[in-house]
Amino acid sequence: MNDSDIAKTVSNYDSLCTNLTFNEDKAIGVLSYLCSLADNKLNHYKAAKLMYLFDREMLLETGEPAFYGQFFSLPKGPIVSEVNNGIKSCLGDELDTFFNWKEYFHLDEKSHQLSQRDPNTIAFSGLLSDEERTRLAKLYRKYENYSFSAMLDVMHSLPENIELKNNEKRKPLSYHHVLKQNGFTDQQIHELLVEISYENSFRNTISSI
Numbered sequence: 001m002n003d004s005d006i007a008k009t010v011s012n013y014d015s016l017c018t019n020l021t022f023n024e025d026k027a028i029g030v031l032s033y034l035c036s037l038a039d040n041k042l043n044h045y046k047a048a049k050l051m052y053l054f055d056r057e058m059l060l061e062t063g064e065p066a067f068y069g070q071f072f073s074l075p076k077g078p079i080v081s082e083v084n085n086g087i088k089s090c091l092g093d094e095l096d097t098f099f100n101w102k103e104y105f106h107l108d109e110k111s112h113q114l115s116q117r118d119p120n121t122i123a124f125s126g127l128l129s130d131e132e133r134t135r136l137a138k139l140y141r142k143y144e145n146y147s148f149s150a151m152l153d154v155m156h157s158l159p160e161n162i163e164l165k166n167n168e169k170r171k172p173l174s175y176h177h178v179l180k181q182n183g184f185t186d187q188q189i190h191e192l193l194v195e196i197s198y199e200n201s202f203r204n205t206i207s208s209i
Contacts, residue, residue, distance in 0.1 A: 017175050017193055020068040020200045022082045027067045028104055029124035030054060030136065031083070032116055035105070037140045040119040044087055044107055045076070046143065047114050049151055051083045054139055056160075058132075059175065060182055063192045066132070068200055071173035073162040077155025078173055087114065 034050055035042050051067075056078075058066040069080040086099040090107035104123050107114050122128070128136075143151065155161065159181040162171045175196065179189045 017196055017200075018070070018172075020070075020196070021204055022069045023067050023203070024082070024086070024099070025124045026127050027051070027069070027080075027083050027086060028101060029122065029127045030066065030132070031087070031101075031114075032104060032121075032123040033125075033128060033133065033136055034140060035114060035116045036119070036122060037137060038144075040115045042114045043148075044112050044114045045148060046146070046151055048079055048084050048087055049077065049155055050139060050143065052078050052080050052155075053143075054136060055080050055083075056158075056178060057135065057139070059178065063195060064199060065175070065196065068196075068203075071160075071175070071178060072170045073160075073164060073173055074170050075164055076152060078158060078161055090114065 031047060031051060034047060052071070055066045055069070056071075058064060067080055067083065069082040072079055072081050082099070086101045087105075087107065089099045089101050090105045091109060104117060105114055106117055116123075143154070146154070156163070160173055160178040162173065164171060175193060176189055179192060180186075184192070
């Protein structure tokens with residue numbers, strides 16, 4: 001397969017990876033674990049950013065995203081769109097989201113703090129491996145004392161971040177784009193996107209049985 005063929009194949013698989021099945025239970029489990037690390041008082045902006053940083057770290061270091069969600073660049077930096085909506089759904093009167101995470105979390109609109117409704121339980125704890133717990137603890141400790149502005153600088157410094165123009169609200173960040181901007185070759189990207197697409201189909205098949 002020559003470089004032109006690889007580029008075309010990458011583009012085809014990248015389009016497949018825009019229709020992945022979001023692993024909602026895994027995302028809730030990760031957010032629950034982050035809340036426990038923060039003594040059940042986690043700023044919702046930092047929560048969304050830590051969730052993105054964890055997901056991209058899993059993608060870049062293991063070749064598989066944690067959540068199989070959609071990445072976007074926003075004015076305040078990249079997010080996992082579904083995670084962002086899930087966190088927003090914890091507001092008392094939030095109706096503009098497909099998700100409903102109020103069963104697991106409470107979001108105080110005044111203090112901007114996210115907390116678990118049951119602080120003694122990690123939701124979907126069985127979905128988190130020991131390696132993932134270690135990664136999350138390391139990630140949380142790294143950014144635990146970062147201010148809002150410092151966290152904003154971190155997100156805007158990521159290689160895959162796209163700076164938006166004045167009239168733009170968001171721009172998609174495909175897995176292809178994230179991998180490419182972080183130094184992966186087209187051949188490597190092709191292989192990873194094939195595997196991600198396969199794993200997504202496999203999960204869907206298993207869940208339907």
